[in-house]
Amino acid sequence: MHVLILGGTTEARQLAGLLHGTPGLELTSSLAGRVASPRLPPGEVRVGGFGGAEGMAAWLREQAVDVLIDATHPFAGTISFNAASAAATAHVPLLALRRPGWVPAEGDDWHEAGALEEAARLLPDLGRRVFLTTGRMGLAAFAHLDDLWFLVRSVDAPKPPYPARMEVLLDRGPFILDGERELLRRHRIDVLVTKDSGGAATAPKLTAAREAGVPVVVVRRPRAPEGVPVATDPESAARWIAGRSTWGAPVQGAP
Incomplete structure (x- = not known):
């Protein structure tokens, strides 16, 4: 077989x-x-x-x-x-x-988006320092947001077009809760963007955002x-x- x-x-x-x-x-x-x-x-x-x-x-x-x-x-x-x-x-x-897929818990402030482009449209009303965890593909959807600062986490380095004000963090899961808390604190993150990937490997960021009162833009599958x-x-x-x-x-x- x-x-x-x-x-x-x-x-x-x-x-x-x-x-x-x-x-x-x-x-x-x-x-x-x-x-x-x-x-x-x-x-x-x-x-x-x-x-x-x-x-x-x-x-x-x-x-x-x-x-x-x-x-x-x-x-x-x-x-x-x-x-x-x-x-x-x-x-x-x-x-x-x-x-x-992930399910929101009590205390979550989730904003659903049907695509990365819709997520980008939501961001200016939610925050100024963005933790972008959607991977290196699709960063062009956020490239025009010059007034926002982005922390982009991906396994491999992204290629342009991408946001002008951006710091890249090369890393791969699984991630731990304490590490995600520290990332939000150190970079003064006030909004998180993620795809609804599901699973436990990258879920701690959602808990960290809930604890910090950070809104989350969740891109639907x-x-x-x-x-x-x-x-x-x-x-x-x-x-x-x-x-x-x-x-x-x-x-x-x-x-």
């Missing part, structure tokens, strides 16, 4: 760890290649695109893939629709592995393909895969 994981997320690496070493199971993880030094999952890894839905469908056929797991970032967008189309074309079962079954954790995904196994050996992470 050949399983292809469209990955790059913590959940994708965890699922690969659960599956790796299962007798009779061939495992391949596919990374988009947008991060210079990604954290590699166990097993075979390919890096780069497929050439759209048609290219992915051809790869599924050529490599005799039996199960496709879309464990990409909730904001990857296009790749999820390509996966749905490719799976249908190649007649390969598809499962989406999606961490649940994009629309996902309809009709695709969803697992919310790697263990559930491993059990789903085990239910489709034909080689007679149990999946390591799904007894």
Whole structure:
């Protein structure tokens, strides 16, 4: 049985760890290649695109893939629709592995935005010193806000266009609450911008903002393909895969 994981997320690496070493199971993880030094999952890894839905469908056929797991970032967008189309074309079962989104708690001051451009429009009325945690892609949406100062956190250095008044913090999660509190205090942050990525690795910033009374602009997740079954954790995904196994050996992470 050949399983292809469209990955790059913590959940994708965890699922690969659960599956790796299962007798009779061939495992391949596919990374988009947008991060210079990604954290590699166990097993075979390919890096780069497929050439759209048609290219992915051809790869599924050529490599005799039996199960496709879309464990990409909730904001990857296009790749999820390509996966749905490719799976249908190649007649390969598809499962989406999606961490649940964040839910506001008592004391949160959240302002929802449908896209980065809408988030940028909200900022001037909310604060002047912005902690921007949406990654290095999409900074152009904030480039015109010359009156605001930005602390931009990303794994890799951003490329222009980006805000003129900006400090870049190169770092990757998981982050701890004390560290997030100190960032808000040291940089005198008065508004936070984040995508609704979900998960625990980057959630401490939300707690720190709540404690400090800092408003948060939350960019909603994009629309996902309809009709695709969803697992919310790697263990559930491993059990789903085990239910489709034909080689007679149990999946390591799904007894």
